[in-house]
Amino acid sequence: xxxxxxxxxxxxxxxxxxxxxxxxxxxxxxxxxxxxxxxxxxxxxxxxxxxxxxxxxxxxxxxxxxxxxxxxxxxxxxxxxxxxxxxxxxxxxxxxxxxxxxxxxxxxxxxxxxxxxxxxxxxxxxxxxxxxxxxxxxxxxxxxxxxxxxxxxxxxxxxxxxxxxxxxxxxxxxxxxxxxxxxxxxxxxxxxxxxxxxxxxxxxxxxxxxxxxxxxxxxxxxxxxxxxxxxxxxxxxxxxxxxxxxxxx
Numbered sequence: 001x002x003x004x005x006x007x008x009x010x011x012x013x014x015x016x017x018x019x020x021x022x023x024x025x026x027x028x029x030x031x032x033x034x035x036x037x038x039x040x041x042x043x044x045x046x047x048x049x050x051x052x053x054x055x056x057x058x059x060x061x062x063x064x065x066x067x068x069x070x071x072x073x074x075x076x077x078x079x080x081x082x083x084x085x086x087x088x089x090x091x092x093x094x095x096x097x098x099x100x101x102x103x104x105x106x107x108x109x110x111x112x113x114x115x116x117x118x119x120x121x122x123x124x125x126x127x128x129x130x131x132x133x134x135x136x137x138x139x140x141x142x143x144x145x146x147x148x149x150x151x152x153x154x155x156x157x158x159x160x161x162x163x164x165x166x167x168x169x170x171x172x173x174x175x176x177x178x179x180x181x182x183x184x185x186x187x188x189x190x191x192x193x194x195x196x197x198x199x200x201x202x203x204x205x206x207x208x209x210x211x212x213x214x215x216x217x218x219x220x221x222x223x224x225x226x227x228x229x230x231x232x233x234x235x236x237x238x239x240x241x242x243x244x245x246x247x248x249x
Contacts, residue, residue, distance in 0.1 A: 004033050005076075005101050005109075007052050009044040010067040011059055013037075021062045029058050043069070051111035051181040052099055068099070070218040076102035078188050079217040080196045082114065085135030086208040092116065095210050098124075098196050099217075102188040110146065110184065114198065114210070115155055115177040122149045123202050124182070126214075127195045136209035139195045144184060149198070151178035192216050 013019055019037050022044060026035050031050030038044075044066070046055055052068050059066040071077040082096035089095070096114035103109065112124060124147075129140035155175035191214045198210040205211075 004047050004049050005072045005103055006045065006047045007055065007071050008069040009046070009055070009059065010069050011037075011042055011044045011064050013039050013042055013064065015039075018062075018064065022059055022064060025058045025062050026055070029055065051109075051179070052101075053097075053111050053113050053179060071099065072101040072103070075216070076108075076188050077217045078191060078214050080212040080214045082196060082198055082210040082212045084208065084210055085132075096198060096212075098212070098214075100188060100191065100214065106185055106187055108184055108186055108188055110182040111179075112146075112149060112182055113177075113179045114149060114151060116175045117151055117177075117210075119151055119174070119176040120200065122151060122178075122198050122200060124149060124196060124198045126184075126186075126191060127197055127205075130193045130195045130213040132195065132211060132213065135207060136195075136197045136199065136205040136211040137207060139197055139205070139211060142203070143194055144186060145203075146182045146184065147180065148202075149178050149180045151176040153177050 011022060013022065016039065019039050022037055023035075026032055026044075026046065029048075029050065032046050032048040032055070034048075035044065035046045044059065052071060056066045056068065078100040080098040080100070081094060082098065083093040084095050085093075095116050096112065098113075099111040101109055101111075110124075114122065123145075125142050126144040126146070127136075127139035127141065128143045129138070131138045131140070153176055155177050193214065195211055195213050197205050199205045200209070
């Protein structure tokens, strides 16, 4: 039996109708074992066995946005922003996001979302190093291979971002998106500082492979900030900035 984990989302809600709309959306999502909605604090908490990105999309379908504020138990969550080092992507380098949550000491899931790449099969792996001085080429040997990801859905960059108030043009090239919920027999703590690479080549990396460093992220109820101490922006202003870079979930 797959172990469930808790996720906390910030969701802007003004009234009980908002609560009912979000509740009805969550009830239709298979894999959510239970949920709680706090109108006063604008928080939604779920427990289940499905990727956080799927819950974000379910909430977004109601017309509301959702920010993940914490996942899993303390010291059991990590995140990796996947970027392109290809010169042609200089204006829009962010292409994916990997959210990692541990459900036991040697058992974790990776919620991998990729958007804005040519159609096809891609091969994700965890590399020994987090050195990005030469992009994916400087990340060292393979630490762990993950299951392939198929990009077959038309890219949602334009439609999703426009609906949330920003605009990105993907150009004339036909681009695609994909999402996988990957399992690995690893401990989250041994991944911090390493990197995730997404390559078009099986068992190899290239200069245009996506890559990002794995960083620790907040567990459920460990992050209650409303204003970033670095930028002075609210979480929703930061969310707008993230959307403009292509991070839609």
